[in-house]
Amino acid sequence: MVKIITVFGTRPEAIKMCPLVLKLKEQTEIECVVCLTGQHKEMLYQVMAAFGVKEDYNLEIMKDRQTLTTITTSILEKIEPILKKEKPDIVLVHGDTTTSYAAALAAFYQQIPVGHVEAGLRTGDIYSPFPEEMNRLLTDRISTYYYAPTKMNADNLLREGITDNVFVTGNTVIDAFQYTVKDDYAFTDVALDSINYRLHKVIAVTAHRRENLGQPLTNICQAIKRLATEYLDCIFVYPVHLNPAVRETVFDILSEIDNVKLIDPIDVLDMHNLLARSYMVMTDSGGLQEEAPHFGKPVLVLRTETERPEAVEAGTVKVVGVDEETIYSEGKALLEDKDKYEQMAKAVNPYGDGHASEKIIESLIRSCRY
Ligand code: UD1
Numbered sequence: 525m526v527k528i529i530t531v532f533g534t535r536p537e538a539i540k541m542c543p544l545v546l547k548l549k550e551q552t553e554i555e556c557v558v559c560l561t562g563q564h565k566e567m568l569y570q571v572m573a574a575f576g577v578k579e580d581y582n583l584e585i586m587k588d589r590q591t592l593t594t595i596t597t598s599i600l601e602k603i604e605p606i607l608k609k610e611k612p613d614i615v616l617v618h619g620d621t622t623t624s625y626a627a628a629l630a631a632f633y634q635q636i637p638v639g640h641v642e643a644g645l646r647t648g649d650i651y652s653p654f655p656e657e658m659n660r661l662l663t664d665r666i667s668t669y670y671y672a673p674t675k676m677n678a679d680n681l682l683r684e685g686i687t688d689n690v691f692v693t694g695n696t697v698i699d700a701f702q703y704t705v706k707d708d709y710a711f712t713d714v715a716l717d718s719i720n721y722r723l724h725k726v727i728a729v730t731a732h733r734r735e736n737l738g739q740p741l742t743n744i745c746q747a748i749k750r751l752a753t754e755y756l757d758c759i760f761v762y763p764v765h766l767n768p769a770v771r772e773t774v775f776d777i778l779s780e781i782d783n784v785k786l787i788d789p790i791d792v793l794d795m796h797n798l799l800a801r802s803y804m805v806m807t808d809s810g811g812l813q814e815e816a817p818h819f820g821k822p823v824l825v826l827r828t829e830t831e832r833p834e835a836v837e838a839g840t841v842k843v844v845g846v847d848e849e850t851i852y853s854e855g856k857a858l859l860e861d862k863d864k865y866e867q868m869a870k871a872v873n874p875y876g877d878g879h880a881s882e883k884i885i886e887s888l889i890r891s892c893r894y
């Protein structure tokens with residue numbers, strides 16, 4: 525019997541780890557323990573409920589306006605006794621959050637091999653996204669097993685001299701759609717349920733990144749305000765992240781506009797089905813850059829770089845930066861120029877066939893046998 529502890533703690537990690545956990549739990553030769561760090565609370569529990577996954581441990585570390593230091597130190601302290609008690613063969617972490625890095629470091633301190641799901645993404649700038657680029661670099665340094673979503677990600681690892689145990693698996697986010705997307709879906713969120721998606725162009729908006737707090741987020745909101753007041757037939761749906769530093773700016777600039785729906789974070793079922801029915805996406809999120817292309821929805825990335833160049837190369841995703849005028853004009857172009865829209869609105873999925881979890885499990889079992 526192989527014992528695996530999966531550790532995750534934020535919304536995006538949960539969305540991408542739950543499909544894997546569900547498949548791990550089906551395996552007779554694997555015991556799968558789920559440990560949440562609780563870096564997020566409500567936004568994490570929404571995902572756990574949507575997938576029906578129950579945790580074995582929750583470190584419950586979240587604090588209001590938490591710092592990177594407290595996230596890291598709380599996880600290191602609280603996970604140690606669990607790792608000592610459970611003595612897993614492998615600790616599986618995901619992506620680039622401070623949860624991922626701290627959990628990998630804690631496993632290293634116990635000399636437990638780490639498997640990194642979504643390994644090998646890079647921007648090449650350690651301050652952008654911050655602190656995610658350094659989190660994933662350090663997590664990859666610590667790890668023994670690498671589950672790279674794409675060949676480009678595997679090549680990034682090779683360039684850093686990481687040659688052993690690198691598996692190209694696809695991204696588990698594509699696996700998640702099996703559980704979330706339905707043609708006849710009825711929205712739980714009242715605001716989403718009340719929209720006539722045939723009548724209006726619906727633009728899904730999210731922004732939360734630490735490096736965008738302050739002026740960049742102000743610019744993003746100002747650009748959306750201009751677009752919304754000019755295009756009254758469009759509805760901008762913005763589920764606002766629970767970070768108070770995000771909410772203050774967003775509500776300050778966008779709350780009085782009728783066709784901007786500022787709503788609380790929606791569960792992943794509502795979110796994926798919203799993407800399927802939307803016209804386009806404006807976001808600084810990593811996950812949405814992978815999800816929206818699957819539905820053939822153009823994405824304007826509200827950042828200066830991306831670690832996910834695959835859909836940019838395919839032409840569905842465009843990195844537009846955080847300057848108000850540029851965001852406004854790129855948004856306007858997609859709302860007015862039909863040809864430009866059609867060029868971007870094509871279903872593209874460089875992230876796998878929806879069987880990433882099975883491929884990860886196959887590699888895991890093989891690694892543990894030999
Ligand atoms: C974290 C990750 C980021 C990821 C994002 C996904 C780090 C450093 N950052 O950033 O990589 O893109 O999650 O959303 O790991 N809050 C709540 N309830 C929640 C969640 C958050 O109230 O359920 C509030 C708290 O006040 C918290 C703040 O949001 O202190 C910020 O949360 P934090 O996890 O530190 O940063 P994120 O921006 O969410």
Ligand code: UDP
Pocket residue numbers: 535536539730732763764788789790791792793795796808809810811812815
């Ligand atoms: N998402 C969600 N509800 C929301 C906003 C986003 O379920 O209100 C999902 C989205 O579909 C994607 C993930 O959350 O799967 C992205 O998370 P986030 O933007 O918080 O983090 P990132 O991907 O940037 O790390």
